[in-house]
Amino acid sequence: MSITVRAPAKINLHLGVGAPRADGFHPLVTVYQALGLCDDVTVTPSATWTLAVTVPDWMDADAVPAAGDNIVDAAARLLAEHHGIASQAAVSITKSIPVAGGMAGGSADAAAALVALDRLWELGTHDDDLLRIAAELGSDVPFALLGGTALGTGRGERVERLPDPTTWWWVVVPSAQGLSTPAVYRRFDELSPDTPAEPTDARAVLLALSTGNPEILAGALHNDLESAALDLRPDLADLLELGESSGALRGLVSGSGPTCVFLTPDADAARGVAARLSEHHDVVLVTNGPVAGAHAVSYG
Ligand code: C5P
Numbered sequence: 001m002s003i004t005v006r007a008p009a010k011i012n013l014h015l016g017v018g019a020p021r022a023d024g025f026h027p028l029v030t031v032y033q034a035l036g037l038c039d040d041v042t043v044t045p046s047a048t049w050t051l052a053v054t055v056p057d058w059m060d061a062d063a064v065p066a067a068g069d070n071i072v073d074a075a076a077r078l079l080a081e082h083h084g085i086a087s088q089a090a091v092s093i094t095k096s097i098p099v100a101g102g103m104a105g106g107s108a109d110a111a112a113a114l115v116a117l118d119r120l121w122e123l124g125t126h127d128d129d130l131l132r133i134a135a136e137l138g139s140d141v142p143f144a145l146l147g148g149t150a151l152g153t154g155r156g157e158r159v160e161r162l163p164d165p166t167t168w169w170w171v172v173v174p175s176a177q178g179l180s181t182p183a184v185y186r187r188f189d190e191l192s193p194d195t196p197a198e199p200t201d202a203r204a205v206l207l208a209l210s211t212g213n214p215e216i217l218a219g220a221l222h223n224d225l226e227s228a229a230l231d232l233r234p235d236l237a238d239l240l241e242l243g244e245s246s247g248a249l250r251g252l253v254s255g256s257g258p259t260c261v262f263l264t265p266d267a268d269a270a271r272g273v274a275a276r277l278s279e280h281h282d283v284v285l286v287t288n289g290p291v292a293g294a295h296a297v298s299y300g
Contacts, residue, residue, distance in 0.1 A: 004042040005116040007108035007144045007294040008034035009097040011170070011254045011261050013209075013217070016199030017188060017224040025139070025155040026185060029199040031162065031206070032140075034147040035170060035289040039097050039105060040297065041072065041112035043120045046090040049076065053093045058283045063099040063178060065106070071137060075110040076117055078133045083123050091116075100178025102229070102255035104140040111144035111294040119296065131159075147293025149209065151202065164290050166212040168263065169270040171248065172285040173239060173277060175258035179232060184256035187228035200224065218249035218263050229257030236260060239281070246276035 010032045018027035051067035067073065072091060080087035091113065097105030111134060118125045125133075134141035139156035149164035188195075204220035211217075230237050230253065239260050240251035247269055248262035262277075264270040270286045277284045 001300065002042055002044045002298070003116045003119050003296060004040050004298040005112040005294055006038045006040050006297045007112035008147055008291050009037040009103040009105060009108060010034055010140060010143055011103065011252075011289070012223060013149075013221055014202040014205040015223045015225055015255065016201065017195065018199040019195045019197045020189060021155075026188075027197065027199055028139075028152060028154070028156045029202050030152040030156055031149065031202045031209075032143045032152050032159070033149045033164070033168070033289045034143070034291050034293060035103075035172070036287045036291045037097055037103070037172060037285060038291075039108045039112060040094040041109055041116050042092045042094070043113070043116040044090045045120065046088055049087050050090045051093070052091070053095060055095045059095060059099065060176070064095065071106045071110045072113040075113040075133075075137055078136060079114055079117055079123070079125070080121075082125070082129060082133060083121070085121060089117060089120055098174035098178075098259050100180065101174050101259035102179065102181075102253065102257045103259050104144060104255070107138050107140035108144045108294070110134070110137045110141045114145070115294045115296065119299070143293075145293050147291060149290045162206070162209065164209050166209070167288050168214060168217065168290075169265070169267050169286070169288050171243065171262040171264060171270050171274045171277065172254075172287055173243070173260045173262075173281050174283050174285075175233070175236075177258070179229060179256060179258045181256040184225055184228050184232065187231055188225055191228055191231060214249055214263055214265050221250055221252050221263065223252055223255070225256050226253045229253045233258050242280060243273060243277060247273045
């Protein structure tokens, strides 16, 4: 018996960041969108706990946290503890989401593992408990369970689905070198010491989503972490400019970066932008969103 669960990468169409809270986390008002760039987690019964990772040829396998330190280890441990059982399974992660890229790849793996192990261990965990365990694992993990397009508040862990009937076409350019999320938040604090406690609201993006018009959405995209990411990685500014001069409506750093995403008018335009970016960058991906959150793709 084996179960495979797929979970999506996220981008932030709006990322409003407030001044750090007493617990060190930053209050967020964010609009997440799940993209069709996904990791798969496969689980099979085993008398022990093992974790293996497979990466595409363009990804550095050493950048993926090793077994024991991987967020999937923690996900299994928390789920097993919640039910008072032993954490035993053979788990294999097949990565497609850039590592340390600002697309919540680790969070996707954690969400997929929770859903897969819940099935394997026949636990029938209540959705509210699954979301609570997800939030404990990381700010983006509840969204990876939910998918679609959603408003995120709190430290990003409180998620609420948003209507988003349009298919939006994106070009994604990962970076060979990752960025540490805490380091980007630290740089944000240094660059913006007077940030108000209340993050900027997402009104413009919510309105743009309701129009279904990519040009309007392009004008509304907003990321408060972008200047911090660009400060740590000035080369990304050239990439954003190149994408926009190659036909993208707008380029944006994804979350804490360094992955850059480009909104395009439609699928054909996305392929055109990707072809031009490919002349300068080794890995250029075309995808769309919104797509579903963590869900089983093979069972049996
Ligand atoms: O929640 P998660 O484990 O993904 O967060 C990773 C790090 O990113 C945190 O330790 C913190 O430094 C930073 N972070 C933050 N405010 C948030 C989310 C993350 O400062 N809302």
